[in-house]
Amino acid sequence: MPFQSSEKTRQNRNSRLIKIVNGRIVRNHTIINDDVLYIHDGKIIDPQNHFFACGNPPDVLINAKGLLIAPGYIDVQINGAFGVDFSVWKGDKQMKEGLDKIAKGLVKYGCTSFVPTIVSSHKEVYHQVLPTLKPRKGNKDNGAEVLGVHVEGPFITSSQLGAHEESCLRAAPNGINDFVDIYGLHELKDNPIKIITVAPDVEGVLDSLEELVNFGITVSIGHSSATVFQAESAIEKGAKCITHLFNAMQQFHHRDPGIVGLLGTTRITRPFYGIICDGIHVHPNSIKIAYDSNPKGAILVTDAMAALGLPPGEYTLGGISVRKSGNEKVEVVENGKLAGSVISIDACVKNFKKFTGCSVIEAIEAATLHPAELLGIQNFKGTLNVGADADFVFLDDDLNVVKCFIAGEEISTS
Amino acid sequence: MRLIIRSDYNEVSEYISTYVKNRINEFKPTKERPFVLGLPTGSSPIGLYKNLVKYHKNGELSFKHVVTFNMDEYVGLPRDHPESYHSFMWHHLFKHIDIEPRNVNILDGNAENLSEECARFEKKIKDIGGVELFIGGIGPDGHIAFNEPGSSLMSRTRVKTLAYDTILANSRFFDNDINKVPRMALTVGVGTVMDSREVAVIITGAHKALALAKCIEEGVNHMFTVSAIQLHSKALIVCDEDATLELHVKTVKYFKSIEHVINNLIGAENVGLQGNIH
Ligand SMILES: [Zn+2]
Numbered sequence: 086m087p088f089q090s091s092e093k094t095r096q097n098r099n100s101r102l103i104k105i106v107n108g109r110i111v112r113n114h115t116i117i118n119d120d121v122l123y124i125h126d127g128k129i130i131d132p133q134n135h136f137f138a139c140g141n142p143p144d145v146l147i148n149a150k151g152l153l154i155a156p157g158y159i160d161v162q163i164n165g166a167f168g169v170d171f172s173v174w175k176g177d178k179q180m181k182e183g184l185d186k187i188a189k190g191l192v193k194y195g196c197t198s199f200v201p202t203i204v205s206s207h208k209e210v211y212h213q214v215l216p217t218l219k220p221r222k223g224n225k226d227n228g229a230e231v232l233g234v235h236v237e238g239p240f241i242t243s244s245q246l247g248a249h250e251e252s253c254l255r256a257a258p259n260g261i262n263d264f265v266d267i268y269g270l271h272e273l274k275d276n277p278i279k280i281i282t283v284a285p286d287v288e289g290v291l292d293s294l295e296e297l298v299n300f301g302i303t304v305s306i307g308h309s310s311a312t313v314f315q316a317e318s319a320i321e322k323g324a325k326c327i328t329h330l331f332n333a334m335q336q337f338h339h340r341d342p343g344i345v346g347l348l349g350t351t352r353i354t355r356p357f358y359g360i361i362c363d364g365i366h367v368h369p370n371s372i373k374i375a376y377d378s379n380p381k382g383a384i385l386v387t388d389a390m391a392a393l394g395l396p397p398g399e400y401t402l403g404g405i406s407v408r409k410s411g412n413e414k415v416e417v418v419e420n421g422k423l424a425g426s427v428i429s430i431d432a433c434v435k436n437f438k439k440f441t442g443c444s445v446i447e448a449i450e451a452a453t454l455h456p457a458e459l460l461g462i463q464n465f466k467g468t469l470n471v472g473a474d475a476d477f478v479f480l481d482d483d484l485n486v487v488k489c490f491i492a493g494e495e496i497s498t499s
Numbered sequence: 500m501r502l503i504i505r506s507d508y509n510e511v512s513e514y515i516s517t518y519v520k521n522r523i524n525e526f527k528p529t530k531e532r533p534f535v536l537g538l539p540t541g542s543s544p545i546g547l548y549k550n551l552v553k554y555h556k557n558g559e560l561s562f563k564h565v566v567t568f569n570m571d572e573y574v575g576l577p578r579d580h581p582e583s584y585h586s587f588m589w590h591h592l593f594k595h596i597d598i599e600p601r602n603v604n605i606l607d608g609n610a611e612n613l614s615e616e617c618a619r620f621e622k623k624i625k626d627i628g629g630v631e632l633f634i635g636g637i638g639p640d641g642h643i644a645f646n647e648p649g650s651s652l653m654s655r656t657r658v659k660t661l662a663y664d665t666i667l668a669n670s671r672f673f674d675n676d677i678n679k680v681p682r683m684a685l686t687v688g689v690g691t692v693m694d695s696r697e698v699a700v701i702i703t704g705a706h707k708a709l710a711l712a713k714c715i716e717e718g719v720n721h722m723f724t725v726s727a728i729q730l731h732s733k734a735l736i737v738c739d740e741d742a743t744l745e746l747h748v749k750t751v752k753y754f755k756s757i758e759h760v761i762n763n764l765i766g767a768e769n770v771g772l773q774g775n776i777h
Pocket residue numbers: 237247308329333
């Protein structure tokens with residue numbers, strides 16, 4: 086069977102020992118100039134131990150020629166790309182093909198793992214889409230790794246709708262049962278939901294938070310007019326993140342700064358915050374304020390819609406006509422409103438560095454270590470530590486992606 | 500014995516590393532006939548290793564057919580402890596070059612039977628046909644490897660209890676806690692080193708000046724074990740000016756004049772690496 090033989094080739098490729106020399110390795114909050122990477126079975130291994138204990142020399146030697154070697158980027162909020170929208174169900178086959186297209190296409194941006202994101206949808210859409218977007222390993226055949234799904238809504242506030250469909254919104258008067266019901270959690274053997282965005286000011290949400298966390302779901306708050314008190318309560322109950330900070334939440338008001346006010350909390354640990362660094366959705370100065378308040382909490386997200394990766398032009402996406410101009414902006418043709426983001430994750434990293442004046446390391450960590458920490462997977466993803474999956478990128482000094490590797494194998498970025 | 504005097508540590512490193520590179524390349528090692536190199540740890544060879552790595556990266560030197568034997572290792576220290584000599588060699592040399600892991604020999608200080616481990620090491624050197632070039636450094640008391648004052652000049656690879664002074668000096672690498680410093684080490688013997696076809700010793704710094712004087716101007720003496728090289732037919736010492744402070748002016752001038760004669764009267768091109776005339 087052709088599938089088996091390709092699986093076998095992959096295993097053979099993976100059993101090779103790869104040594105990477107002359108790279109500047111981003112590790113432990115610093116850049117290490119004189120170390121090497123050893124990769125075996127798709128993982129980063131301890132080179133010294135391997136050298137003295139196993140005794141077999143590397144099968145493949147890769148010269149990084151002085152480039153930076155950083156962990157692969159992780160995008161925890163991406164609605165679609167290359168003309169495909171995760172929230173639009175056209176059938177099982179179409180969704181699987183769309184997923185493949187995106188997983189392979191994102192590699193050129195240095196993205197090695199992502200969390201497909203579904204906007205507020207009707208019940209049947211979740212039941213159709215969620216089983217198709219189960220976690221899936223990244224490798225040469227699959228492209229970037231699917232870490233699980235981010236369900237953004239429908240338990241969000243109608244006053245902070247953003248681009249969501251109002252008729253889909255829900256409250257949770259029956260607590261966790263309403264969540265289980267709409268996502269169909271009881272029907273899914275392995276819960277594919279990794280992240281949920283909820284509004285703490287929606288009925289029943291705060292009371293369900295602890296149970297959601299117990300399901301193994303990372304809770305993020307957003308699309309919400311929550312007061313700072315409600316926002317802090319959500320964090321105390323286990324929410325760990327703010328969804329696209331500044332967008333779709335109360336404006337900062339000094340008497341009640343709302344969710345944005347979590348940036349200034351001293352009572353509890355300041356949460357992570359996703360932030361869209363396209364320079365359009367959030368002003369660079371706002372990004373700088375967020376960074377200065379909590380540099381270790383920054384998580385760069387694209388929040389990209391289906392026009393990411395498409396050439397400029399007019400498209401009909403999800404039934405709406407949109408116009409993409411340049412590589413940064415996409416508007417609804419009818420009214421000129423922003424139709425979502427079309428920035429790539431590597432561009433987010435460059436912008437974040439430019440907007441905040443942070444170091445190269447901090448910019449990279451905001452798209453690697455921090456999202457991995459948010460999901461509690463930092464032992465496998467988002468670092469180049471021994472034991473981590475060998476997902477990494479070669480970057481030049483301007484943070485352009487030169488090469489991308491997933492599970493130790495170079496994936497063509499062209 | 501040849502004594503090469505250079506102005507400082509960097510020039511000493513430059514000389515010895517060029518020498519090692521030329522020796523290996525001239526030897527034209529193959530799988531069947533590898534170049535067997537003895538290696539030290541400590542501060543003396545760091546510049547040497549740095550240059551060897553540079554030559555390798557420039558494509559001037561390959562270690563594909565080089566076999567190495569290290570001088571010593573602590574007993575009971577985990578192999579990946581940052582102060583182990585395994586770690587030292589990995590970080591300063593091995594990880595940067597193309598040496599085959601199976602061609603690297605470092606004593607196993609965690610072996611169940613330490614005496615057997617030492618015997619195995621000696622046998623391995625013998626089986627491969629001996630060491631072509633053994634490079635060493637010395638301590639301020641003139642010891643080579645862990646062959647501290649009083650060690651037999653006939654000694655072979657063995658377990659050695661460290662002198663209290665050595666333990667004290669090493670405590671700076673172990674959180675200044677003397678209880679963390681290993682008390683024993685495995686070390687090649689003076690005899691093991693002297694059996695090599697060539698011995699090269701790096702000596703730099705004023706604190707080693709007395710040791711250098713004792714080793715080359717006085718008799719062979721087990722209180723300065725490196726003095727045994729006086730009995731070796733192909734010995735090279737590379738030192739810096741600071742290390743010559745305790746030498747007689749006559750000694751320094753004599754060895755400098757030899758280099759002068761070779762370079763200006765005979766012509767360096769007419770003299771082989773090891774001092775032989777073409
Ligand atoms: Zn949103």
